[in-house]
Amino acid sequence: MTTHVDSEATPAPLEEFLNRPATLTQRIHSVLHRQPALSPAIVLVLAAVVFSLVNERFYALQNLSLIAQQVAVIGSLAVGQTVIILTAGIDLSIGAVMVLASLLMSKLVADNHLPGAVALLAGAAVAIAAQAVNGLLVTKIKLPPFIVTLGTLSVFTAITLIYAKGQTVALQPGNILMWTANTVSVGQLNLTNGVLLMIALYAVVGYALRYTAWGRHLYAVGDDIEAARLAGISVNRVLLSAYMVGGFAIAVGAWILVGRVGGGDPNSGLNANLQSITAVVIGGTSLFGGRGVVVGSLIGALIVQVFVNGLALAGIDPNYQVLAVGILVIAAVSVDQWIRKVKS
């Protein structure tokens, strides 16, 4: 994972302009510019140190394991959200699609008695298909992603409610859908398969963004869509693929959610849309596209959960958790703006 922290989000030639910066500020700026995940990583480490000093229980491996488990669902969604935001898009429907997929998986097993593996594939297919709808509306009908996903947010939520009739679905342990809840012990760290699955998702998508032509094209489209088109990149295909990769990430998130909930619940994951965007923004990915790395979003999601957990351990009113997250978002966007401004 750490290798991705070092990855560059901008093409190499830009570095020539930033060569040998004179002042300390410029030097910091240069480093932050080259490594978008660095500033959130610093915040994460600082937050962890402070909370460890405030409460000895924070640093307990059991507690850190819990934070990892709590972050797995939003962390997975954030992979999809990052890829979409890198194209200068945004997905407001990402959580709604996840809830739909997780309910579908659970109901196919509980009500239709299908094997878990079939239900899992069906859930993944629906998530990817739903995201393909988003992608096609963006590329074929040329609607802004914000508007498209605002609309499909309602559409997918309604389909979920009609399908679920408000009922939760419980699954038996042992079903493959519950596999993500199984514990894996690494020393004293009690992770779940869901956490490992999320890490694998980051590795795969992080690698693809960094080392494949598809990844480079995605950054190019996000940075300047016209330039990318002139350079011969099939812009629509790249955009559509971003949403479908998003669909794949959603399917992973839905699988992990089923494990955490113990089945399907139309009320679980309701805040996931904004939480995934929050993680991406805090993680240093620019909402204007073309700049950022997926691992930043994992760090962003971890920062949020570390604050929620740390403040809860300190016995502080939950409202301050919300306040802290809000301030973090504004701080993260300010850093992004600062980095861009000094550049120009």
Add this chain to the structure above:
Amino acid sequence: MNTSTSQASSRRSRRTRAAAIGITVCLGATLAACGSSNGSASSSASGGSGKVGVSLILKTLSNPYFVSMEKDAKTQAGKDNVSLTVAAGNSDGDTQTQITAIDNAISRGDKGILITTNGDAVNAALNRAKQAGLFVIALDTAPNPPSTADITYATDNEQAGKLIGQYAAAALNGKPAVIAMLDLFNNQVVSVDINRDHGFLEGMGIDPGSKTENGKEAKSGKYTGGKGGTYTIACHQPTQGAIDGGRTAMENCLSANPNINVVYAINEPAGEGAYNALKAAGKEKNVAVYAIDGSCSGLKNVTSGEFAADAVQYPGKMAALGVSSIAKLARGGSKPSVTNGKSFYDTGTALVAAKSLDGLTVQSPSQAASACWGS
């Protein structure tokens, strides 16, 4: 109560506006028919002359509690020859959709509204409805102030909390209590959240310390319920009333205090999430989870020991009673009245537990199952 003439005149002014907004809504029916003063179901589609129009406006349709209201209201509407229109907010706290639904009920000429209100912001619209002569019944939770509705059909949420609190205190049998409080929200004040939380504490024999806010009780001290003993409040965490929220909240509470042995959950999904967290931590045997709702799946959780006790409520009964009250009233019957000694019509609550304890009236899960709701 408005007289029929004032009803008619106020309705007429409303009609004018409605007509101006959209004659198309009337779909070919004459304007006179749309605004007919018998107020029967509106649109030409349902036009039976003896039908009474009633609007059921729910918080959301993503919760089986409200879905159960919808189902029982529909059944009752069939029996009472009522034309029922169902609307719901998109999420908890969605007042705007509810206001629109209230305005629609007024323009449609409904005789009454049944509403589980999403918050104080709908009050002005409800007052408009009352002025236009509609009979307003609040379901589940009284609006604030309660006079915003003509009457409230609800469970006594505080009483429901009290029942599980008393059971929790008795079950402790004098042992120290380390309590996790899993509430609904931290960002909105909702009466059901406060009433259930405070009821539980009162049942335990702990002073909530405030009438209007959660978390104001002393963090440790003595509880006087059951045999009495010492208590510690380990945490107050919001759950959004959902399974994943309940799980995350419980995990954080357990990290803060691994000795928790009593869990209060605002509703069954939050309790289920809490149980998942306890099970993952290998603590489910030593911790008692208390929930409120009374759904059929919740009662199964009582049988299996997932919940130590559950206070049951009857949402379907509230809705069905509401529909028939408005039907009777519209056909010349009398207004419904509140339960003796309470400010609302109490549809009842009961304590359900697998084990009965001395001095407490307890239903077994199988006894309670005949009146449960949901799946």
